Amino acid sequence: MLPELKIQPLRYVLAIVDAGGFHAAARQLHRTQPAVSMAVRELEQRLGEPLFEKGGKATLTPFGAYCLPRFRELITQHDRLSRELLAQVHQQAGHVDMAAVPSVASRLMPRLLGDFIHRYPELRVSLQDGNAEFVRRLVAGGEVELGITSLWQQDDSLAFTPLMRDAVGVVCRDDHSLAGRDSLSWEALQGQVLIRNGTSRLLEGTDAEPLLVESAFDISNMISLTAMLVAGIGITTLPRLAFPEEYERLRFIPLVDPQVERELGLLRSGQRSLSPAAQAMEAFVIESLRPGAAAGP
């Protein structure tokens, strides 16, 4: 029912009008004159009405004059779309939705995102933060394309690229009896008031696991946790990156027996592919946080 208008013949019509003839148009279109003639005639009989007068010169019919601005409009919209998609593909435009665990979001991302938007000034980034499970769920559900987190359980539908290892240590106030140590073994912590937090599960399955059953509190909120530590109510364990260095009275002492680490990495969907902007972000993150390592599956 509806005739399919192809873009190119419409361009020919515009060219004929503003070049003032079929020959001149053909020249500027890098086509031969018959190509232009035939394309126009094809278009005319598809519309069922001539666009140019038959006699001699290239003059628009009234119908042609009616069509002209509309052709121009459709071509403009086509070109706008084409340009826009190309910009997306070439990472000169676009948007990345991502998520990270709080320690990464607050300690690594500010610098990283600053560098990123310096490298890709046209791209936009949205960052959410939440615990590892939250990040995993956002990535798995497609609500964000990338997550930076530690991986608890294996998931075939998600792809995890390790970026860095983050050692767990003990955090206490500077006047605590352990505060002067360079390193600790788990036995030294026995009998201490241990405050559990969201990262304490890292100790599960290690020699230090017995400590967890002794812990009196379980505080997931970081502000509350630091408040309790500063108040000298107890001690806790945290990965190095999660240790809030802005509190002068808190000390971080590495745990060496057992050595416990979390592995931070980039999480993405295993089946869904990435938008061009997210591809740029993925490569940028890997390059930034894993210096001297090539990307690989």
Add this chain to the structure above:
Amino acid sequence: MLPELKIQPLRYVLAIVDAGGFHAAARQLHRTQPAVSMAVRELEQRLGEPLFEKGGKATLTPFGAYCLPRFRELITQHDRLSRELLAQVHQQAGHVDMAAVPSVASRLMPRLLGDFIHRYPELRVSLQDGNAEFVRRLVAGGEVELGITSLWQQDDSLAFTPLMRDAVGVVCRDDHSLAGRDSLSWEALQGQVLIRNGTSRLLEGTDAEPLLVESAFDISNMISLTAMLVAGIGITTLPRLAFPEEYERLRFIPLVDPQVERELGLLRSGQRSLSPAAQAMEAFVIESLRPGAAAGP
């Protein structure tokens, strides 16, 4: 530089998404499945980025999801244009600019335009009126597509289709000495106070030409002319159609010696072709005002 997006592959993408698969889409597009697959792949490599995930099912990539509404938008605009142009061609939409001499405009056009818009309810008409020279100039200059007028001088660049002959007669007040006659010869008018008007040139070149030199007035405005006639100041000659029948005191007496007629017809540009709407009007006018005559060159 810019890739040319053809409309059809975009349609394929939409169909794949809302049919939920390549096979189903191919069915509803009346194509085979490989045709759809290949068209999509062609589009993908033209964009430089896949639209659908590779593995198994037909799932959009994030880039594909980004493209989808934009494809839909471009297709919508294409179809809107296509539909609109088709409506123009099929005379289901459009606009006719035309002009007519005052007698035609006031006596024939109201009825004719009423019938026309009843026949073509979607079309719109603009009508200007003015003397024959004015009408001719509008048509020649392309400001209107059609004129209904009498033709003074031949003009190769204009096409004139005769519609009706309009006999000239004498107009006088009902108490005038000639008012009772059924017909008149020019000699009977000698010695009368003759008022010239815009149509008096019709008498030039006829036996009645001597009357013109006797005329005391030359009044082009119709209101003024009728006022003078009603006041009994003189008589005039007018074509039948230009005789203002709404004035009860005025009489029209046919001039039979010589028989003078003007030929009213449809005027259009000889080189410029007509818009579809104007074509409809042209045919309608010819059919309405020249009953029982087929259209000719």
Add this chain to the structure above:
DNA sequence: CCTGTCGGTAAGAAACCCTGATCGATTCAT
């Protein structure tokens, strides 16, 4: 394990679009 459905691939056929040569008409200069 077989079977139906999915999408991808290969080869040939049809349609499409372009080129090169040529034509008739018009215009312009001689």
Add this chain to the structure above:
DNA sequence: ATGAATCGATCAGGGTTTCTTACCGACAGG
């Protein structure tokens, strides 16, 4: 006038695009 130049139209042909037919491998459900 008449010949040259330029205009757009036309036609045969070949190269590309885009379809169809036939077949493949992957996967899911009975």
